[in-house]
Amino acid sequence: MGEEQRVGEVIEACTTDFTAQCYELYQTPPLGSLVKTRFEAQGADSQDAWLYGIVYKAETASGDSGRRPIARGKNEQDEDEIYRASPQLLKLLKSDFSGLVVGYKSGGQIFRYLPPRPARIHGFVNLCTDEEVKQFSRTFDFLNILLKSRLEISVEELVGAALRRMGQVYGPEKHSFMVLAGKELATLLSADYAQLKTILKGLKNDAKQ
Amino acid sequence: MQNSENTLFGNKLGVVVAGSLTHGIDVRLDGTASVEDMAVGRYVTIKGQKRRFFGMITDVTLGVVDEQINVSPSDASDPFLSEVLSGTSTFGTLHVLPMLTIGAGVVGAEDAPQPVKTIPSHFSPVEVSSQRDVELVFGKEDEEKFFIGTPLDMETKICLNLAEFVKRSNGIFGKSGTGKTFLTRMLLIGMMQKSSAVNLVFDMHSEYGWEGQSENGYKVKALKQLFPDKVAVFTLDEESSRRRKVSTDAVVRIGYDEIEPEDIALLRQTLNLTEAAVQAAYQLARRYSGRKWIQTCLTLENTEETRNVLESLHIHEATFGNLRRGLESIKRLAFLSEKSGENAVDRILKYLDSGMNVVLEFGRYTDLTAYILVANLLSRRIYDQYRERTEKALGENAKPPKALVITIEEAHKFLNPAVANQTIFGTIAREMRKFNVTLLIIDQRPSGIDEEVMSQIGTKITCLLDNERDIDAVLTGVSGKNELRSVLSRLEAKQQVLIFGHSVPMPVVVRTRQYGSAESLKSFGWLGGAEKSKQVEKDIEDLWK
Numbered sequence: 155m156g157e158e159q160r161v162g163e164v165i166e167a168c169t170t171d172f173t174a175q176c177y178e179l180y181q182t183p184p185l186g187s188l189v190k191t192r193f194e195a196q197g198a199d200s201q202d203a204w205l206y207g208i209v210y211k212a213e214t215a216s217g218d219s220g221r222r223p224i225a226r227g228k229n230e231q232d233e234d235e236i237y238r239a240s241p242q243l244l245k246l247l248k249s250d251f252s253g254l255v256v257g258y259k260s261g262g263q264i265f266r267y268l269p270p271r272p273a274r275i276h277g278f279v280n281l282c283t284d285e286e287v288k289q290f291s292r293t294f295d296f297l298n299i300l301l302k303s304r305l306e307i308s309v310e311e312l313v314g315a316a317l318r319r320m321g322q323v324y325g326p327e328k329h330s331f332m333v334l335a336g337k338e339l340a341t342l343l344s345a346d347y348a349q350l351k352t353i354l355k356g357l358k359n360d361a362k363q
Numbered sequence: 364m365q366n367s368e369n370t371l372f373g374n375k376l377g378v379v380v381a382g383s384l385t386h387g388i389d390v391r392l393d394g395t396a397s398v399e400d401m402a403v404g405r406y407v408t409i410k411g412q413k414r415r416f417f418g419m420i421t422d423v424t425l426g427v428v429d430e431q432i433n434v435s436p437s438d439a440s441d442p443f444l445s446e447v448l449s450g451t452s453t454f455g456t457l458h459v460l461p462m463l464t465i466g467a468g469v470v471g472a473e474d475a476p477q478p479v480k481t482i483p484s485h486f487s488p489v490e491v492s493s494q495r496d497v498e499l500v501f502g503k504e505d506e507e508k509f510f511i512g513t514p515l516d517m518e519t520k521i522c523l524n525l526a527e528f529v530k531r532s533n534g535i536f537g538k539s540g541t542g543k544t545f546l547t548r549m550l551l552i553g554m555m556q557k558s559s560a561v562n563l564v565f566d567m568h569s570e571y572g573w574e575g576q577s578e579n580g581y582k583v584k585a586l587k588q589l590f591p592d593k594v595a596v597f598t599l600d601e602e603s604s605r606r607r608k609v610s611t612d613a614v615v616r617i618g619y620d621e622i623e624p625e626d627i628a629l630l631r632q633t634l635n636l637t638e639a640a641v642q643a644a645y646q647l648a649r650r651y652s653g654r655k656w657i658q659t660c661l662t663l664e665n666t667e668e669t670r671n672v673l674e675s676l677h678i679h680e681a682t683f684g685n686l687r688r689g690l691e692s693i694k695r696l697a698f699l700s701e702k703s704g705e706n707a708v709d710r711i712l713k714y715l716d717s718g719m720n721v722v723l724e725f726g727r728y729t730d731l732t733a734y735i736l737v738a739n740l741l742s743r744r745i746y747d748q749y750r751e752r753t754e755k756a757l758g759e760n761a762k763p764p765k766a767l768v769i770t771i772e773e774a775h776k777f778l779n780p781a782v783a784n785q786t787i788f789g790t791i792a793r794e795m796r797k798f799n800v801t802l803l804i805i806d807q808r809p810s811g812i813d814e815e816v817m818s819q820i821g822t823k824i825t826c827l828l829d830n831e832r833d834i835d836a837v838l839t840g841v842s843g844k845n846e847l848r849s850v851l852s853r854l855e856a857k858q859q860v861l862i863f864g865h866s867v868p869m870p871v872v873v874r875t876r877q878y879g880s881a882e883s884l885k886s887f888g889w890l891g892g893a894e895k896s897k898q899v900e901k902d903i904e905d906l907w908k
Contacts, residue, residue: 332443333443333446333447336443336444336446336447337394337447337450337451339447340447340448340451340452341451344428344429344451344452345428345429346429347429347431347432347452348431350452351444354443354444354447355441355444357443358441358443358444361443362443
């Protein structure tokens with residue numbers, strides 16, 4: 155995650171989330187990654203207006219929704235042989251991923267709430283650099299958006315995945331990052347100990363010093 | 364110290380979340396501050412919006428936001444989970460009793476601490492008090508202030524204003540073996556150095572004048588050894604003093620003629636006298652014109668004449684027998700003599716006038732009869748003299764006599780409700796400073812002391828007490844009584860005292876300063892052998908200049 159790395163292009167966007175398509179099959183960013191794309195901002199800041207999302211879903215399916223893939227490997231020894239035998243598959247199948255919008259950057263400042271406008275279609279989606287992840291996770295206000303989201307993925311899984319991803323950039327400070335995040339969760343989930351416990355147990359292994 | 368404070372607790376402990384002026388303030392601890400680092404009796408400063416509040420921790424509790432945590436506590440045993448949960452889902456709460464407000468919040472422009480009349484607003488940050496705050500409240504060691512000890516876990520000096528201290532009667536309380544004697548020695552030294560008052564100590568166990576023994580068995584120097592030019596030791600028991608190699612200044616003898624019926628009345632319980640027998644003592648004293656009544660009573664033969672006398676005074680024969688048995692047991696006290704020869708009171712007064720402090724050792728007469736008799740008898744006469752002289756001073760615009768502090772032990776025997784009205788100590792405690800005489804009461808059973816007297820005590824210094832009634836008695840009339848109660852009963856058995864009342868701005872738990880080692884004694888101003896001889900040489904040189 156060192157260099158800024160382009161991972162896809164927005165093909166669908168609304169205020170709360172966006173879907174992007176990868177250029178290469180199966181090259182979706184990992185679950186919970188922090189990604190960014192441009193959005194339409196007004197005024198002088200429009201050049202440097204980025205919107206942040208957390209990857210909550212990735213999907214690979216046929217590019218044509220009317221044509222389902224069929225099983226092809228009956229006589230093949232190796233899975234990769236299938237793709238070698240039918241190279242068109244790489245073009246017919248598409249990998250998409252979706253990001254939940256958790257904040258934006260405008261005028262050099264990071265806001266951890268929804269941006270005024272959604273992402274642009276055909277906007278490039280980049281993985282955030284370590285430095286950006288650190289900046290974004292300096293406060294945990296975005297956790298509330300994750301906790302309140304209504305997605306196919308369970309909230310506990312999403313929060314856990316996001317924090318584990320972010321934790322990776324902290325190196326030796328990972329433990330204290332996890333503890334601080336945990337404390338924020340404990341405050342937000344003060345009324346639901348069961349949910350809190352599930353998330354914390356998911357973070358436990360990553361928080362080991 | 365500032366640094367170690369920072370590393371130990373961080374500075375901030377938590378925030379105010381609830382409270383009332385009467386019941387104290389609840390402070391929710393931050394996750395970083397451990398409940399185990401808190402201790403009742405420790406000071407905290409609350410930074411309100413307009414002023415700072417100075418308070419004392421009186422209770423520590425644990426809380427959870429969700430009862431579920433208590434239902435499945437095993438989950439929280441994981442180190443990561445417990446680290447996350449502490450301070451968030453599970454937290455500690457401090458109960459703080461605000462005592463004083465300091466300044467208007469502007470550091471550097473502080474005015475004197477004032478008693479609290481309000482409480483800090485919600486979410487005011489709470490910190491461990493800084494040295495500076497403690498100094499601001501208790502002042503620094505100076506001409507009048509005596510360094511008595513340090514607050515818990517701090518190095519700041521807590522000072523008692525002894526010039527104020529001696530203006531009221533004061534009490535030192537605590538269970539046996541909690542350090543009352545050490546504390547008293549220290550206070551006596553303090554009074555010698557920091558106030559203009561002189562002390563008269565009725566030293567029941569002969570431990571204030573010359574060296575005493577600590578519980579560990581080593582010897583502890585006392586007043587006369589430390590300040591020979593300021594202290595005179597009087598003794599009732601010359602032999603005992605000589606055996607202990609005490610350099611005494613005088614031997615006290617008391618004549619029968621000095622004993623008055625009031626003294627007998629006070630001894631009613633110890634001598635097992637009936638009320639009628641006490642009345643008989645008054646009657647006989649009147650009949651035999653005061654002075655010689657005891658000898659006369661003791662020598663009365665069982666004759667017709669005696670019976671007539673008793674009949675004329677309406678004294679029953681059995682009553683007389685009872686009184687006589689009592690007087691016989693007084694007579695056995697060897698320091699009593701037919702005639703005292705020299706008036707002990709005058710001699711003591713002469714020393715006191717010249718600014719010497721007097722310790723009266725009782726030697727082997729450690730029973731209460733002797734102690735009560737002598738203490739009461741001498742004090743009454745000294746008090747009379749003081750009264751006379753103060754009144755004269757008022758009338759003639761002359762200088763009043765030096766302020767006098769009388770130290771008595773086992774005070775509940777003098778000041779229990781049954782006799783407090785009769786003894787001179789009751790009077791001194793009540794009328795106190797008008798005549799420049801006050802008491803320093805040392806007692807292990809404060810519940811036995813008359814309430815009226817207790818209420819007049821200016822400063823109370825209490826070591827550990829664990830009897831409910833004793834604690835109640837000591838805390839009568841103090842605001843925040845319930846909170847202080849928990850502090851008082853959790854004092855350590857040694858070297859920790861709770862001080863509250865006239866001479867401290869707020870109740871304070873103090874780890875008392877060291878007393879006993881040569882080093883600690885030097886800090887009290889004692890000159891050890893080598894320095895002493897140097898000082899003497901210098902004094903001699905100065906003489907010839």
